[in-house]
Structure formats: structure tokens, C-alpha cells
Amino acid sequence: MKRDKKSKRNKKHIGPRFRNYTAMEKTYMCLYKNFESACEVATTISLNQSGIDTDGRGIRAANIFTRQLLTSYSLKKLLPELQIGSDPDKGLWDVTTIALVSRSIMENFQALYYYGTEAIxxxxxxxxxxxxxxxxxxxxxxxxxxxxxxxxxxxxxxxxxxxxxxxxxxxxxxxxxxxxxxxxxxxxxxxxxxxxxFETRCPRLANIELHYQLLSNLAHPLPLAIDRIDELRGHGESGDADIALVNVSLGVATDCLIGSIEEMGMKFADTLGATFRPLIQKLVEYPDCI
CATH class of the missing domain: 1.10.287 (Helix Hairpins)
Structure with missing residues (x-):
């Protein structure tokens, strides 16, 4: 009897076994981690931007950055959360809406740069x-x-x-x-x-023409977006074809959010830039996932 109790006590709980993540899903997990970190730094910047003495362009930059933060958190709510030990087939891969909101983050960054932070x-x-x-x-x-x-x-x-x-x-x-x-x-x-x-003047927007065209075609009910729906794609289920497009969208969104943070650090170099330089620098140095 004592042996039986001991064996029960030492027996490890075995949960359900899921399939291994694909290389595409692992890339997504890396991108998601970077985007999540960028959201955290952007939140810190946003919470500390009030009360700074600035000009009209600075005020517009702060307003656009607030919009950028809200849009980024909206995207975060749309993104599937993949974690080691979880079911990789459980999330909803909504390519259309993820592409649409990612394009908004890119456009926010354009506006931030043009109306607020570019040195002119x-x-x-x-x-x-x-x-x-x-x-x-x-x-x-x-x-x-x-x-x-x-x-x-x-x-x-x-x-x-x-x-x-x-x-x-x-x-x-x-x-x-x-x-x-x-x-x-x-x-x-x-x-x-x-x-x-924009491509010439702002390194973070070096491929804006390509990305804008791709994300716009995915976001709207245009032939490219409609024709790609088949038995394996466009249903919100996990699959490398859809995840690859989510990865492109998330890569653009992450790059533009980090670019927005960099621009705010440079625009307000004596305040936000000086205070949060280590955070911003760490963010910029995150590894390339793709």
C-alpha cells in the first residue's frame, strides 16, 4: 500500500500532446514577442509625454503617437497567441483584418513622421x-x-x-x-x-510602396484577396500560407511601431529620449525574425 501511494505521488501529470510548431509558426512567435515588447515601450513613452513643452509639430506628434498606441493594441487583440505547450491550431488567423490594421499602423507612422517629427x-x-x-x-x-x-x-x-x-x-x-x-x-x-x-527619407519606410500595395490588396475585397481563398487558405485556420501573410503584416506593423518610438525619442531628445534611451536602444536591437 505504501508503495502504491508513493508511485501515485510521484506520477507526473501528462497533458494533451499537440503537434510541433512549423518553421512559419516559430517565426510568428518571434515576431509576436518583438511586437509585444514594442507595445510595452510605446505605452511607457505615451504615459510620460504629457506636460512636455513643445511646438505645434510636437503636439501633433504626441497626438498621432497616442493614436498609434491604440491601433497597436487593437492589432495585438487580433493576433493569435502561440505558446510552447499550447494547441497551435486553436487561434484565429484573420489575414484580412490583421493586414488592414497593420496598414493603419504604417499610415500612422507616415503621418507621425510627416506632420510631427521630421527635421525640417x-x-x-x-x-x-x-x-x-x-x-x-x-x-x-x-x-x-x-x-x-x-x-x-x-x-x-x-x-x-x-x-x-x-x-x-x-x-x-x-x-x-x-x-x-x-x-x-x-x-x-x-x-x-x-x-x-518616404522611402528615400525614412529608413523604416524603405519598402512602403510594396507593403502598402500588398496590405491594401489583402485588406479589401479585391481579386487578389478573393482569389486566394480555397480549401486551405482564407478560412482563419492555421496554415503556412496564411501565417506567412500574417508574418509580413506583423513585421511591417512592428517596424513602424518601433520607428514611431524612435522618432518620439529623437523629437523629444532632452526628455523622452534621454529618459528612455536604454529601452529604445534595446528595442531597436531585437533580432530579425524573418
């Missing part, structure tokens, strides 16, 4: 501010008109937007732009940078 002259900063204002007011005007708001209630918008447009076209920095960029602003563009400009 005061003249160019003033020019971008007027474009920002005009674009915001023109969008509100159009939305309210389509919503049926009477023109009598939109007098300031209806008269103000053309005045703002004229201010942009007569600005001293406008005259330094190429004809193509001038024409894009005449046609209501909110930015005069092309994707090629």
Missing part, C-alpha cells in the same frame, strides 16, 4: 501646418454637406477653405516644389511627399 525648416513646417488645416476643414465641409447640413451653417467653411487654399498656393515654400508636387496640392492632396519620397 520653420518655413516648411509653417507650410505643412497650412496644408494640415486646409485638409481638415475641407474634409469636414464635404462630410457636413453630404450629411445635409444647410449651407447657411457652413459659411466659415465654405469661404474659409478657398482662402486657405490660396494661402498655400502663395506660400514661399510652395514655389520650391516641383510641378508634380504643386499639382498634387492643387488637386487636394494632404501631403506632397510621394511613397518614393
Amino acid at each position: 525648416s520653420e518655413v516648411e513646417a509653417d507650410f505643412r501646418f497650412h496644408i494640415f488645416q486646409k485638409d481638415r476643414n475641407a474634409k469636414w465641409r464635404d462630410i457636413r454637406i453630404k450629411a445635409g447640413v444647410p449651407a447657411t451653417e457652413l459659411t466659415n467653411f465654405i469661404s474659409g477653405v478657398p482662402e486657405q487654399r490660396d494661402r498655400i498656393l502663395n506660400h514661399e515654400f510652395y514655389k520650391t516644389l516641383s510641378k508634380d508636387k504643386q499639382n498634387s496640392l492643387k488637386n487636394r492632396a494632404g501631403m506632397y511627399y510621394t511613397k518614393a519620397d
Whole structure:
């Protein structure tokens, strides 16, 4: 009897046995860990950015960074959590929505860089501010008109937007732009940078044209996204084809979130940068998973 009790006491609990993770799933686990760490550092930065004395571009940078953090946590909720010892076939691999939110993180980073953190002259900063204002007011005007708001209630918008447009076209920095960029602003563009400009100026956006096209095609019900659905792909189940696309999306999102953190550290070098430099540096040095 004593021997039986001892053997029961020493017997280890054996849980269910799951299949081994594929190489694609292991890559995902590495990317997820990096993204999770970036979210934690971004949270720390966000919680410490209030009260810093800054200019208008700094305020816009802080606002966009807040949006970036919220978008990143929304993505985190969509991502399957794979852990050693857990069932690798349990998660939902929603390629469409993951690609859509990852693209939003990329666009947030573009806006952060363009409207808030890129080192530019005061003249160019003033020019971008007027474009920002005009674009915001023109969008509100159009939305309210389509919503049926009477023109009598939109007098300031209806008269103000053309005045703002004229201010942009007569600005001293406008005259330094190429004809193509001038024409894009005449046609209501909110930015005069092309994707090629971002690729040249910002290393973290070196493949923005490729990634934007891929993520957009996955996010929208376009032929590329529709045609890839078959018996093995596009159902939310674990499979290397879908996980490979999630890995690309998550890699873009992680890179742009880390880029956002770097930019905030440089924009606020004497405060956020000085205080959290070790955290930011550690984040930048994380291993490449792909």
C-alpha cells in the first residue's frame, strides 16, 4: 500500500500532446514577442509625454503617437497567441483584418513622421501646418454637406477653405516644389511627399510602396484577396500560407511601431529620449525574425 501511494505521488501529470510548431509558426512567435515588447515601450513613452513643452509639430506628434498606441493594441487583440505547450491550431488567423490594421499602423507612422517629427525648416513646417488645416476643414465641409447640413451653417467653411487654399498656393515654400508636387496640392492632396519620397527619407519606410500595395490588396475585397481563398487558405485556420501573410503584416506593423518610438525619442531628445534611451536602444536591437 505504501508503495502504491508513493508511485501515485510521484506520477507526473501528462497533458494533451499537440503537434510541433512549423518553421512559419516559430517565426510568428518571434515576431509576436518583438511586437509585444514594442507595445510595452510605446505605452511607457505615451504615459510620460504629457506636460512636455513643445511646438505645434510636437503636439501633433504626441497626438498621432497616442493614436498609434491604440491601433497597436487593437492589432495585438487580433493576433493569435502561440505558446510552447499550447494547441497551435486553436487561434484565429484573420489575414484580412490583421493586414488592414497593420496598414493603419504604417499610415500612422507616415503621418507621425510627416506632420510631427521630421527635421525640417520653420518655413516648411509653417507650410505643412497650412496644408494640415486646409485638409481638415475641407474634409469636414464635404462630410457636413453630404450629411445635409444647410449651407447657411457652413459659411466659415465654405469661404474659409478657398482662402486657405490660396494661402498655400502663395506660400514661399510652395514655389520650391516641383510641378508634380504643386499639382498634387492643387488637386487636394494632404501631403506632397510621394511613397518614393518616404522611402528615400525614412529608413523604416524603405519598402512602403510594396507593403502598402500588398496590405491594401489583402485588406479589401479585391481579386487578389478573393482569389486566394480555397480549401486551405482564407478560412482563419492555421496554415503556412496564411501565417506567412500574417508574418509580413506583423513585421511591417512592428517596424513602424518601433520607428514611431524612435522618432518620439529623437523629437523629444532632452526628455523622452534621454529618459528612455536604454529601452529604445534595446528595442531597436531585437533580432530579425524573418
